[in-house]
Amino acid sequence: MPSKIKSIYKAFGLTISSEIHLPELTQIGDVGIVTDVVIEQGNLRTLWPENSEEDFIINENWILFKIPQTALFLIQKGNKIVVSPMNGSDEDQIRLLLLGTCMGAILLQRKILPLHGSAIAIDGKAYAIVGDSGAGKSTLASSFLKKGYQLLSDDVIPITLNHANVPIVKPAYPQQKLWLESLNHFEMESTNYQPLFVRETKFAVPVESQFATEPFPLAGIFELVKVDCQEIDIQPIEKMQRFYKLYTHTYRNFFIQRAGLMEWHFDLSSKMMNKIDFHQISRPNTRFTANDLAELILTTLKLEETIHGY
Numbered sequence: 001m002p003s004k005i006k007s008i009y010k011a012f013g014l015t016i017s018s019e020i021h022l023p024e025l026t027q028i029g030d031v032g033i034v035t036d037v038v039i040e041q042g043n044l045r046t047l048w049p050e051n052s053e054e055d056f057i058i059n060e061n062w063i064l065f066k067i068p069q070t071a072l073f074l075i076q077k078g079n080k081i082v083v084s085p086m087n088g089s090d091e092d093q094i095r096l097l098l099l100g101t102c103m104g105a106i107l108l109q110r111k112i113l114p115l116h117g118s119a120i121a122i123d124g125k126a127y128a129i130v131g132d133s134g135a136g137k138s139t140l141a142s143s144f145l146k147k148g149y150q151l152l153s154d155d156v157i158p159i160t161l162n163h164a165n166v167p168i169v170k171p172a173y174p175q176q177k178l179w180l181e182s183l184n185h186f187e188m189e190s191t192n193y194q195p196l197f198v199r200e201t202k203f204a205v206p207v208e209s210q211f212a213t214e215p216f217p218l219a220g221i222f223e224l225v226k227v228d229c230q231e232i233d234i235q236p237i238e239k240m241q242r243f244y245k246l247y248t249h250t251y252r253n254f255f256i257q258r259a260g261l262m263e264w265h266f267d268l269s270s271k272m273m274n275k276i277d278f279h280q281i282s283r284p285n286t287r288f289t290a291n292d293l294a295e296l297i298l299t300t301l302k303l304e305e306t307i308h309g310y
Helices: 091-109 137-146 180-185 239-248 254-258 262-272 290-308
Strands: 007-011 014-018 026-029 037-041 056-058 062-067 071-076 080-085 113-122 125-130 150-161 167-169 175-179 202-206 216-227 233-236 277-284
Touching: 037 091, 056 254, 062 091, 071 091, 080 091, 091 113, 091 150, 091 254, 113 137, 113 216, 113 262, 125 137, 125 167, 137 150, 137 175, 137 180, 137 290, 150 175, 150 262, 175 180, 180 202, 216 290, 239 262, 239 277, 254 262, 277 290
Parallel strands: 014 037, 037 080, 125 216, 216 277
Antiparallel strands: 007 014, 007 026, 056 062, 062 071, 071 080, 113 125, 113 150, 150 167, 167 216, 175 202, 233 277
16 A cells, blocks of 8 residues: 655644544644654554454554454554555544544553543643533533633543643644534534534534643543433542542543553552542433533632632
C-alpha cells in the first residue's frame, strides 16, 4: 500500500504524525517535527489468527483488534498505530475508531488515564462528566458551552499527575458529538453539521471558538445517571466508592488487566481520589434536564468554594 503524506497534529496532550487525514484535530505542521505517536497504514492480516472468535487480542506490548467490514488496528507501546483497511471500508468510521478506541489504548499504554466522558474548564479548573453511554454527558457539556465555558474533551479525557500528584486534564480536540434530540433542544440546525458514520442521528459539532487549548487541574468528577423519577438529585461519592467509579469510567477498561496495568491503575486512582471532589447526579430519563443540571453543578461548586475557602 503506497504511503500517504504525513501531517502533524496536536491532541490528547500528544503530538501525532498521521498518514490518514484527521480533520477533527488541530494541525500544527508537516514532517520534521518530533512526534509522540505515529499513525500509518499497513497490512496486518498475517497477524490476525485464523478462525479467531476474539475481537481484541491484548498483551503488555500491543493491542490488536478487528472491526468487520472496516479494518484491523494495531496499537503498539504507546507510540504507534497501524491501520489495515478492508475493501469498501468507510473513512469516517476508521477516523472514529482512531480517535476513540485507538487513542484510548495509546493513552493507557503511555500510562495516561483515559476517562470516558466530557471535560469542561470552569474558572481555571477542569471538571469531568462521566456516565454510561446515553447518560447525557456531551449534552450537559454543551449546556456549559452555551453559558460561555470551554470544552477540554468529549468522549476520551486524558489525565496525568503532576509532581504534586494533582491530576491534570490535557485538551483532546475541538469537537463534540451530539444526538439530534440534543441539537433540537439547543435550537441548533442539524443541516449545519456532519452526521457521524452509521449513527445518522448523531452529529459532529466543531467547537473551535470554545475549546481550551491549555491543560487544567482536575477539580471534580460528576457521574451522571438516568433514573425513573421526576427530580434531579446530587450526592457525594464516598472514599472507597471512588476507586470503583474511576475504574468503571476508564475508557475501554477491559484493556487494563489484559495489558498488565491493574497495579498502575490502582496506584493512580489512590493518588487521585483525595485530590478531587466526586458527585453522582441522578436525572429523570423522561425530560430534557441539561440546563438545570449545569446550574446545579455551578451552584454546588460555589457552595464548595465557600465551605473550603478556595
